[in-house]
Amino acid sequence: MTPSDSKNSSGTSADNLKAGVFSSNEDLEKVARRLRRHIVTMIGRAGSGHPGGSLSAVEITMMLFWKILRHKPSDPQWQDRDRFILSKGHAAPLLYSVLAECGYFPVSELTTLRQIDSRLQGHTDRTIIPGVEMSAGSLGQGLSFAIGVALAGRLNAQDYRVYALLGDGECDEGQTWEATMAAAHFKLDNLTAIVDNNGLQLSGRNSDIMSLEPLNDKFAAFGWHVFDVDGHNLTQLLNALEKAKKVREQPAVIIAHTVKGKGVSFMENNADFHGKAPDAEQLEIALKELA
Amino acid sequence: MAEEVSLRDTYGKTLVELGKKNPDIVVLDADLRPSTMTRYFAQEFPERFFDVGIAEQNMIGIASGLAASGKIPFASTFAVFAPGRCFDQIRISVAQAGLNVKIVSTHAGVTVGEDGASHQALEDLALICSLPGFTVIVPADAIETAQVIEAVAKHVGPCYVRLPRAKLPNINADGYRFSIGKAVTLRPGKDATVIAIGVLVGQALEAAGELAEEGIDCRVVNMSTLKPIDEAAIVKAAKETGAIVTAEEHQEHGGLGSIVARIIAKHHPVPMEFVAVKDVFGMSGKPNELLKKYGLTAKDIIKAVREVLKRKG
Numbered sequence: 182m183t184p185s186d187s188k189n190s191s192g193t194s195a196d197n198l199k200a201g202v203f204s205s206n207e208d209l210e211k212v213a214r215r216l217r218r219h220i221v222t223m224i225g226r227a228g229s230g231h232p233g234g235s236l237s238a239v240e241i242t243m244m245l246f247w248k249i250l251r252h253k254p255s256d257p258q259w260q261d262r263d264r265f266i267l268s269k270g271h272a273a274p275l276l277y278s279v280l281a282e283c284g285y286f287p288v289s290e291l292t293t294l295r296q297i298d299s300r301l302q303g304h305t306d307r308t309i310i311p312g313v314e315m316s317a318g319s320l321g322q323g324l325s326f327a328i329g330v331a332l333a334g335r336l337n338a339q340d341y342r343v344y345a346l347l348g349d350g351e352c353d354e355g356q357t358w359e360a361t362m363a364a365a366h367f368k369l370d371n372l373t374a375i376v377d378n379n380g381l382q383l384s385g386r387n388s389d390i391m392s393l394e395p396l397n398d399k400f401a402a403f404g405w406h407v408f409d410v411d412g413h414n415l416t417q418l419l420n421a422l423e424k425a426k427k428v429r430e431q432p433a434v435i436i437a438h439t440v441k442g443k444g445v446s447f448m449e450n451n452a453d454f455h456g457k458a459p460d461a462e463q464l465e466i467a468l469k470e471l472a
Numbered sequence: 473m474a475e476e477v478s479l480r481d482t483y484g485k486t487l488v489e490l491g492k493k494n495p496d497i498v499v500l501d502a503d504l505r506p507s508t509m510t511r512y513f514a515q516e517f518p519e520r521f522f523d524v525g526i527a528e529q530n531m532i533g534i535a536s537g538l539a540a541s542g543k544i545p546f547a548s549t550f551a552v553f554a555p556g557r558c559f560d561q562i563r564i565s566v567a568q569a570g571l572n573v574k575i576v577s578t579h580a581g582v583t584v585g586e587d588g589a590s591h592q593a594l595e596d597l598a599l600i601c602s603l604p605g606f607t608v609i610v611p612a613d614a615i616e617t618a619q620v621i622e623a624v625a626k627h628v629g630p631c632y633v634r635l636p637r638a639k640l641p642n643i644n645a646d647g648y649r650f651s652i653g654k655a656v657t658l659r660p661g662k663d664a665t666v667i668a669i670g671v672l673v674g675q676a677l678e679a680a681g682e683l684a685e686e687g688i689d690c691r692v693v694n695m696s697t698l699k700p701i702d703e704a705a706i707v708k709a710a711k712e713t714g715a716i717v718t719a720e721e722h723q724e725h726g727g728l729g730s731i732v733a734r735i736i737a738k739h740h741p742v743p744m745e746f747v748a749v750k751d752v753f754g755m756s757g758k759p760n761e762l763l764k765k766y767g768l769t770a771k772d773i774i775k776a777v778r779e780v781l782k783r784k785g
Contacts, residue, residue, distance in 0.1 A: 192518060210720070234528040235695070271596075307569055308569065314540065315536075315540070315565075315569065316564060317536075319560050319563075319564045321529075322565050323533075324528075325529070325530045325534050325536075325537065325561075325565070326533050326534070326540070326565060328533070328534045329528075329535060329537020329538040329539070329540070329541065329545075330540060331537075332538060333535065333538050333543050334500070336519070336540075337519065356527075356529040356533065356561070358528035359524070359525075359527035359529060360530050360533065362525070362527070363524050363525070363527065363534070365631045366525075387582065409688055417657065467558070
């Protein structure tokens with residue numbers, strides 16, 4: 182794809198407003214509950230998966246796909262789409278639920294999670310499922326990938342924006358900070374990172390395993406514009422995401438404070454449900470709580 | 473002795489030529505542009521050149537994002553760092569993701585010289601050949617290097633090109649035409665075949681010349697594409713000459729020798745000998761001293777050919 186090709190095939194900004202660009206007026210609280218039901222159901226049925234970090238980032242991801250991203254489910258490769266890059270690849274059930282609800286593939290396919298020959302792999306695979314930008318699963322790689330996508334957009338004079346969702350535990354990885362340094366160096370104001378700061382990682386509290394705080398100060402020291410929000414508060418998320426678009430000459434990060442396992446009482450703030458599926462009884466309780 | 477030419481220098485200049493023709497060519501480096509010779513591209517196309525600093529993992533990730541957005545990224549560093557330092561990034565973000573990233577690593581092998589073991593990649597081919605979908609190429613001279621770089625730019629899919637630090641004499645004729653996956657017979661022969669890559673191809677030709685004087689007719693094959701490998705050329709050599717010697721500036725485990733042995737074992741078993749580094753790390757020294765120390769010279773190839781002929785039926 183050359184810069185001239187991209188202009189020819191993607192058309193003018195007026196075209197972007199044509200039918201096909203995703204929009205929805207549905208009550209978002211309802212959508213969030215439905216996404217959570219999908220997540221626990223698909224993981225429960227699969228018998229394995231990562232509910233905790235999927236549930237914590239529901240509002241973040243929903244607000245992006247419902248309110249912020251310019252995207253066309255009927256044309257996942259649309260050249261002017263905003264890019265959503267899931268770096269914490271174990272939150273695949275969340276992304277699959279969001280993509281299915283947006284119409285990238287049938288909601289009925291969600292039940293195939295982690296089954297043999299399914300497109301819904303345990304961790305995301307960009308080569309087989311529409312709407313997934315990046316193959317992930319080994320942590321710390323998404324922000325680097327997002328920088329590449331943002332640099333390409335700048336080179337092509339395309340105005341798409343790039344959003345990368347990172348886990349807080351993932352910030353233990355050195356590559357995350359290599360990328361943090363580079364994004365600021367390249368002054369990537371078309372890039373926004375969101376950290377799902379749920380405070381827990383696989384084996385316990387971040388503060389016990391590997392301290393990340395002061396996380397905001399770290400990003401600021403690396404040259405990022407930092408927003409700090411309640412990651413379950415739709416208004417705060419929307420405000421920060423809108424403001425992040427207007428930051429110039431530097432990348433923006435939204436540190437979203439969340440609750441791991443949010444929405445299911447026995448999963449909330451419980452590191453055991455980082456990577457454990459609910460059994461049949463637990464699933465029933467979870468679905469009642471999310472009704 | 474023919475004039476020696478830098479393969480790295482040829483790489484850098486070829487990138488500039490490609491960059492002029494194709495605006496989608498972009499180049500990344502990790503603070504080694506004067507060594508990998510991406511500096512020529514950096515000077516010519518600063519807006520398409522990204523130095524990520526000393527951060528190879530990030531470089532590979534950025535390259536994958538650029539490739540996913542339609543660019544043709546060439547990422548360069550030393551062969552100890554890519555694939556060595558960023559193997560997981562290459563595995564997930566490039567190979568599994570099926571992205572069109574070109575990794576061109578320089579300073580492979582003991583001919584790095586004085587920098588010593590930490591800087592002498594002897595296991596990179598084993599690592600990178602283990603990844604599904606990768607095309608792996610080791611040019612033997614500057615003439616081949618230029619064509620290899622053009623070929624990988626055209627090829628859609630992840631590629632690894634391994635270059636030495638040392639200058640090498642041109643062994644291919646001016647009219648040489650490289651194509652991916654095609655071995656080249658540089659010298660015909662019927663008694664045994666030496667299959668070589670990179671720095672060792674020149675040594676193999678020298679060895680064959682000396683062996684001819686004692687009446688041993690040795691075929692020399694340049695197996696510059698290690699993956700996908702030219703199975704037909706290997707099987708043909710086994711059938712027609714009945715004895716194979718492989719020669720590479722790499723660990724014996726997992727390199728050219730292992731790959732050729734697998735194909736020979738399956739299709740036409742014949743005696744084999746392996747000229748390679750024998751499960752040790754390198755050390756500081758002059759390139760020629762090191763080749764000698766680790767048994768990677770024409771003399772070592774001659775010895776290996778004599779050995780393999782003893783076992784030939």
